[in-house]
Amino acid sequence: MNDCVLSDEALLRLLAEDVPAGDLTTATLGIGGAPARLEFRARRAMQVCATEEARRLFELGGASRCLVFSPSGTWAEADTLLLWAEGPAGALHRVWKSAQNLVEWASGVAGAAAALTKAAWPLPVACTRKNVPGTKSLSIKAIRAGGAIVHRLGLSETLLVFAEHRLFLDMPPADTINALRQRQPEKRVVVEVGEIEEAMTWAVAGAEILQLERFPPAAVTALRARLAEAGLKPLLVATGGVTAANAMNYAAAGADLIASSAPYSAPPADVATRFVRTAQGEQHG
Template sequence: MPLSYKRVAPDLQRFLDEDLGRGDLTAPLLTGRKGAGVYLAKTAGVIAGLQIPEFLYQLLGTKISYHPLVQEGQSVSAGTPIAEAAGDLAILLAAERLSLNLMQRLSGIATATKQAVDTLADPSIQILDTRKTAPGLRQFDKYAVRVGGGVNHRLGLDDMAMLKDNHWAAVGNLSQAIQLLHQVNGPTKMIEVECESLAQVNQAIQAHADIIMFDNQTPDTVKAWQQLIPAGIQTEISGGIELSNLHDYAGCGVNFLSLGYLTNRVVNLDISFNQR
């Protein structure tokens, strides 16, 4: 699903309000002046967020000629022009920092996600993101994961119930917690259970969890536990997985592998806006 102007415009307007305050104090120097510039990828990576400059220009109320030069999700080399813009110079510069901040972050996330997908090299396992996103940027961060070839897990706590040890401890035990959630939420809301032991895995199976997460387990343990999972229950692995050991989990038989670092340890792609 691409970024929707209608969906992201309220956030972008809030970001503009934060950045511009009561107005750019240097703007009077630019009144009536025209300008042009190019967005340039200064390092290699996957480009995400190409729509953002155009959305910002629209919110700023002045028609700007804006043209992407590459495709969303395209891998580019260092030095590649990725978009160009021309028009009112004050508007171009007012949108410059915010557009770069977002495009750099989104492209960094997309780049990390594609690297993870390529490193795992197992199309039977989908790479998932987590809720470890920057507050206020979740829809942007998760969009970038999709651009990089990953899949969104939960946008929020209302998408799916995930049971962790502190949840079932409050109820009494894991089986009771799953049964209660089935009763309260009904059959349409999935229940995922985070398991750290074989006993917990067996309880989750018996209580008919929809997804079982193997948390902080080695590839060998994951493969052994996966053999016990009946048809109809999906599995996920999470915890302690980095790029350095990611490929070790290829072929382990699970459906999903979630990576928090995709969005909570973002390395921005270096992008600049150069006037011409």
């Protein structure tokens, strides 16, 4: 969790986007060489993520030293010191906003994942692959920092049969399940369903996992009862419309897992930053 998941190349691209031709204000004022320190603190309580990426960004941007005090995955109360960097003021100004944006965005995702995970306990919460495009590595780190697990990283690793796949099939459900097992014997078959009768059809056909798209909790309870009567025990994954406000209802209804993309759209956390003008040669530990 404490490793930087973004490459130096990716981090340098972030800097290039924000500072394509130098920091005009700092350069014009002529203050770039002044010794300085910059602190990141939690303005309000927050689940922390991406302080390691921020540290590496400061290092790449010319800071002489940067220390992380609150690693990814930790809970920080208001005013907790997250990290500080020291070096020439020009280097710190260059990196400041890019690093702050990284920590705020990733910590917002982590916080939302933590809230959903807490509300769903004891059910595990798996976050889907519907992250903001181009942010997969940091998105996955963020949801893990909040205690969630990965639903699937992409299309290459799981058998998840949607209605959009079934539109092109001409074989009965049982034959579909058998064909999938023959071709991918080490994989479990997941089928997304939209209502109880459809779920029963695929459970009878042999699907090991049913992904219940927008089932209200009452429908999950009813399906669990129908499956028990038939002696069937597929895992039930509640997805679509599950929030921290209603997650406990899905746990009580008989779901085995919650799948959600909601944390990816969480508002950023609020990180306070403070510059300090330091004396030439001053050291901090």
